[in-house]
Amino acid sequence: MIKVRVPATSANMGPGFDSIGIALSLYNTFTFEEIPRGVEIISYDERFNNEDNLVYLSMIKTMEKVGHKVGGIRITIESEIPVSRGLGSSAACIIGGVLGANELADSPLTKDEILKIATNIEGHPDNVAPALFGGLVTSIMEGKEILHNQISVAKGLEFVALIPDLTLSTSRARSVLPKKIKYEDAVFNVSRVALMISALSNGDFQLLKYGLQDRLHQPYRSKLIPDFNMIMDICIENDSLGTFLSGAGPTVMALTNDFDGDFTNRLQKKLNNLRNKWTIKELKIDQQGSVIFHGD
Known part of the structure; x- marks a missing residue:
């Protein structure tokens, strides 16, 4: 076996x-x-x-x-x-x-x-x-x-997965992406990738709120997820180090310091007021x- x-x-x-x-x-x-x-x-x-x-x-x-x-x-x-x-x-x-x-x-x-x-x-x-x-x-x-x-990746990060009670197929998430992107959006993402990797490697986690930004898929796929923008705002208001759409979605991933033990509790109280049920899982790398x- x-x-x-x-x-x-x-x-x-x-x-x-x-x-x-x-x-x-x-x-x-x-x-x-x-x-x-x-x-x-x-x-x-x-x-x-x-x-x-x-x-x-x-x-x-x-x-x-x-x-x-x-x-x-x-x-x-x-x-x-x-x-x-x-x-x-x-x-x-x-x-x-x-x-x-x-x-x-x-x-x-x-x-x-x-x-x-x-x-x-x-x-x-x-x-x-x-x-x-x-x-x-x-x-x-x-x-x-x-x-x-x-x-x-430097030590000290926790990944908090916000998982809704709805599914989103990869094929549908792919279907909303544009065939072409603007040159400025490509430059935006290239620079953020560099910043994200350096921040993760060096432990400069306060830079992640900028380094995790995206213009290639998240603006398009986020429209398929109810209350997405509100959830991003909730994470920022509760001191998330940064957030991003996990894979093709609909899970939203929030990063936090692993010593912020109350982060999940603060988030759950806010998420309880949304139209879908959101489950929170605290994960490590x-x-x-x-x-x-x-x-x-």
Whole structure:
């Protein structure tokens, strides 16, 4: 029996559209067991208990790649990462399936090869890279190659995820983006990316309220999220270091000093007055990335 634990991820971090993501302390755990024949998938939601399951599809694609076959498979999914909320649930399933298949085949793949397979399935590396490696990761596609690099983050940050009781598909979030952007908006984002990375690395967290600003996707996607601007104002009024739309949304991520223990309580009182229910989760940066366990 093989278990794979994969962290949640928050991609498109601030101005880092399609290029920067971070792994966070919220997890999905996937258990893989060989059985004589057939496919059994056990999860929290019966909609996913079939052969269209992304974990299973990712596993099969990986096995085809390495030339390994099994008689049958049982996959058990324990999920903490909410689906279609901008926290990398799809990336977690893909990485879980690829790693599970690699372990069943006696680990022929390197981590870079695993990343390449996962990126081919996902379409882009900004979620799967931090899900695999952990920490803050910048990644690009250069032809057929995936280039990535981990960025050190100074200690003292907490990520507060504001998760609404509504979903937003990536395809819908993509559909509202413009085909072209203004030159000044490109310059705006490039300069903010540089400021964000330097502030995170050096611990100059007071600069994050500027460094996390974005003009490439957040102004367009925010219109799909009820009370988005009000939530951003609430975070600022309660001394958030900075806020950004997590992934394609609808989760909003607020950063705070990890010694500000009352931040969540202040936020929750304000969020209770909004039309949707918002759940708050206090998260840390996950530095391990995906972890594999063998045996019971």
